[in-house]
Amino acid sequence: MRATMIHAARDIRLEEAPAPSVLTPTDAVVRVVRSCICGSDLWPYRGENPTDEPHPIGHEYVGVVEEVGEEVKNVAPGQFVIGGFTYSDNTCEICQAGVHSACLHGGFYGAKDRAGLPVGGCQAEYLRVPLADGTLVATPEMPSDDLLPSLLTLSDVMATGWHAAVSADVREGHTAVVVGDGAVGLCGVLAARELGAERIIAMSRHASRQAIAREFGATDVVEERGEEGAERVRELTGGLGAHSVLECVGTGGSMEQAFAAARPGGRVGFVGVPHGVELPVERMFRKNISLAGGMAPVRRYLPHLVSSVLAGQIAPGAVFDLTLPLDDVAEGYRAMDERRAIKVMLTP
Amino acid sequence: MRATMIHAARDIRLEEAPAPSVLTPTDAVVRVVRSCICGSDLWPYRGENPTDEPHPIGHEYVGVVEEVGEEVKNVAPGQFVIGGFTYSDNTCEICQAGVHSACLHGGFYGAKDRAGLPVGGCQAEYLRVPLADGTLVATPEMPSDDLLPSLLTLSDVMATGWHAAVSADVREGHTAVVVGDGAVGLCGVLAARELGAERIIAMSRHASRQAIAREFGATDVVEERGEEGAERVRELTGGLGAHSVLECVGTGGSMEQAFAAARPGGRVGFVGVPHGVELPVERMFRKNISLAGGMAPVRRYLPHLVSSVLAGQIAPGAVFDLTLPLDDVAEGYRAMDERRAIKVMLTP
Numbered sequence: 001m002r003a004t005m006i007h008a009a010r011d012i013r014l015e016e017a018p019a020p021s022v023l024t025p026t027d028a029v030v031r032v033v034r035s036c037i038c039g040s041d042l043w044p045y046r047g048e049n050p051t052d053e054p055h056p057i058g059h060e061y062v063g064v065v066e067e068v069g070e071e072v073k074n075v076a077p078g079q080f081v082i083g084g085f086t087y088s089d090n091t092c093e094i095c096q097a098g099v100h101s102a103c104l105h106g107g108f109y110g111a112k113d114r115a116g117l118p119v120g121g122c123q124a125e126y127l128r129v130p131l132a133d134g135t136l137v138a139t140p141e142m143p144s145d146d147l148l149p150s151l152l153t154l155s156d157v158m159a160t161g162w163h164a165a166v167s168a169d170v171r172e173g174h175t176a177v178v179v180g181d182g183a184v185g186l187c188g189v190l191a192a193r194e195l196g197a198e199r200i201i202a203m204s205r206h207a208s209r210q211a212i213a214r215e216f217g218a219t220d221v222v223e224e225r226g227e228e229g230a231e232r233v234r235e236l237t238g239g240l241g242a243h244s245v246l247e248c249v250g251t252g253g254s255m256e257q258a259f260a261a262a263r264p265g266g267r268v269g270f271v272g273v274p275h276g277v278e279l280p281v282e283r284m285f286r287k288n289i290s291l292a293g294g295m296a297p298v299r300r301y302l303p304h305l306v307s308s309v310l311a312g313q314i315a316p317g318a319v320f321d322l323t324l325p326l327d328d329v330a331e332g333y334r335a336m337d338e339r340r341a342i343k344v345m346l347t348p
Numbered sequence: 349m350r351a352t353m354i355h356a357a358r359d360i361r362l363e364e365a366p367a368p369s370v371l372t373p374t375d376a377v378v379r380v381v382r383s384c385i386c387g388s389d390l391w392p393y394r395g396e397n398p399t400d401e402p403h404p405i406g407h408e409y410v411g412v413v414e415e416v417g418e419e420v421k422n423v424a425p426g427q428f429v430i431g432g433f434t435y436s437d438n439t440c441e442i443c444q445a446g447v448h449s450a451c452l453h454g455g456f457y458g459a460k461d462r463a464g465l466p467v468g469g470c471q472a473e474y475l476r477v478p479l480a481d482g483t484l485v486a487t488p489e490m491p492s493d494d495l496l497p498s499l500l501t502l503s504d505v506m507a508t509g510w511h512a513a514v515s516a517d518v519r520e521g522h523t524a525v526v527v528g529d530g531a532v533g534l535c536g537v538l539a540a541r542e543l544g545a546e547r548i549i550a551m552s553r554h555a556s557r558q559a560i561a562r563e564f565g566a567t568d569v570v571e572e573r574g575e576e577g578a579e580r581v582r583e584l585t586g587g588l589g590a591h592s593v594l595e596c597v598g599t600g601g602s603m604e605q606a607f608a609a610a611r612p613g614g615r616v617g618f619v620g621v622p623h624g625v626e627l628p629v630e631r632m633f634r635k636n637i638s639l640a641g642g643m644a645p646v647r648r649y650l651p652h653l654v655s656s657v658l659a660g661q662i663a664p665g666a667v668f669d670l671t672l673p674l675d676d677v678a679e680g681y682r683a684m685d686e687r688r689a690i691k692v693m694l695t696p
Binding site: 093094097098099101102167238240263264265267270273274277278279281282284285286287288289290291292293294295297 | 441442445446447449450515586588611612613615618621622625626627629630632633634635636637638639640641642643645
């Protein structure tokens with residue numbers, strides 16, 4: 001089969017690789033129907049995270065189950081499934097507490113599992129999914145093609161935006177600020193709307209992204225950044241700042257902006273992988289601004305989000321503004337790196 | 349009257365000062381019946397916070413109202429009152445959200461108010477209390493002397509320990525770890541018990557403090573510190589760490605220990621004034637450990653805590669292990685600095 005490998009910074013190659021098979025009784029093999037490229041794939045692509053040796057890449061997928069191990073009960077061959085960017089057992093104490101991304105037995109795609117067995121990347125034709133029962137959520141029937149983009153976002157960006165909103169404690173009638181207008185930030189806007197925020201301030205200076213933010217529920221757009229941006233937010237919120245701030249980037253600057261936009265007693269929900277972030281602990285102390293979030297426990301939110309997409313309640317697929325065949329995966333990375341695309345979907 | 353002034357590091361003097369009077373229609377003047385010395389008073393005492401010029405010090409008090417301004421409605425001369433270590437209006441949007449310590453019109457003792465009028469320190473015979481209606485809570489009747497220590501703790505340390513437990517999201521049946529065995533940490537143990545924690549692990553290596561921790565509800569004591577201490581906590585919690593960690597110190601080491609003791613998805617509640625703290629943002633991200641807390645909104649908790657003390661439900665006054673007359677206030681600072689006393693109460 002064809003599978004995407006990263007060899008080094010800016011060196012993405014589609015290569016021939018052995019097709020995966022069921023290696024343990026709890027595995028499933030999934031034929032990938034749609035995959036995509038994540039903002040976090042750009043960290044190694046740009047060399048900000050080192051790539052010590054070539055390895056498979058990609059962690060977002062929807063597909064059809066090809067084969068399952070003998071202990072798999074919840075999904076069966078032929079079913080359409082969505083999985084998050086980590087696999088998890090959904091039964092350990094940590095999963096039961098809703099933190100599937102720190103599952104005691106889980107792991108990541110594109111690396112070995114805890115038994116040392118290979119788990120491929122998702123920018124590929126087929127994928128071995130460990131702990132299939134605790135990882136995959138099947139749709140009741142085969143979804144139509146037009147739903148695929150939205151279902152695919154649930155694998156990461158929509159669930160991550162949702163986690164930002166949940167972590168930021170977005171509540172009915174409150175004000176939420178979203179820092180970051182990438183796919184996760186835009187999904188964060190949608191999540192804040194779904195969770196009942198009355199006012200949603202998207203911080204963005206790109207017209208095309210602002211348009212999606214407004215489509216997703218943003219009531220205001222602030223183009224200014226840094227302290228100036230925070231000042232604009234305070235002006236829009238009676239001088240106080242926002243109850244909830246969704247930090248969807250992960251840089252020092254975005255985190256600083258997030259805290260500057262929060263009111264006393266407010267909460268920042270962060271989901272951007274932190275790079276060079278120093279948290280303003282004195283400000284947090286003085287103003288009782290809390291910080292929650294982290295790597296999104298996608299599996300926790302999947303049942304609700306899948307239902308929402310199938311019911312037409314949310315259509316986060318709008319974040320995909322470029323679709324390429326898997327053969328052109330390297331061009332997809334370039335397009336995202338150069339910000340020519342918000343998010344790239346890959347067809348087989 | 350006599351009032352305590354700090355002139356410089358280790359230079360505490362009881363001096364003659366003009367007695368305060370009602371300066372605005374929302375003021376009260378309180379005769380201080382008991383005051384005390386706070387762990388946070390030791391920061392300037394030790395020179396870790398600079399003292400640029402001599403100023404009054406002390407922020408914890410209970411007393412009797414002497415006089416009120418004409419707009420004061422909730423307290424009257426002759427009533428016994430407790431106030432928190434900040435004053436607040438209890439009506440602004442931030443107070444209504446429960447963050448009285450960041451009140452839009454509030455302030456601190458020992459400094460000027462927003463109108464530039466003097467507000468004295470509480471280690472004194474009399475005190476001007478601005479925003480009396482939003483700051484003071486009166487008891488239904490004059491409390492007996494034996495209740496005074498416990499009522500006095502509500503002015504800061506007990507309310508602060510309570511805030512640590514609330515911020516750490518202590519819940520019925522969960523496990524809480526308390527980092528810090530000073531007065532706030534010990535009160536945090538008591539708060540965790542009151543909020544229903546099933547297991548309360550106090551981190552302490554001082555026998556006398558361990559004894560109070562156990563009296564307050566600690567089920568386990570861990571003497572080890574740092575990574576070794578965190579390892580002990582994990583052993584006691586099935587390898588996972590605690591749901592809630594109360595960080596009641598404010599140093600880099602104590603914060604690190606707090607995060608190391610928290611399970612994935614857990615929460616650290618911090619109330620120690622941060623000094624040299626760097627937050628472990630990558631760990632927070634990877635494990636979804638959240639951080640909440642800050643300067644305690646004492647006024648928010650006062651009605652409940654006053655009732656609890658008067659009903660005999662809690663007796664946090666046990667944290668006072670040395671009582672001195674106000675005349676010996678400098679000796680009180682020395683005793684706390686040298687850790688000869690957990691907390692020093694001052695009588696007029």
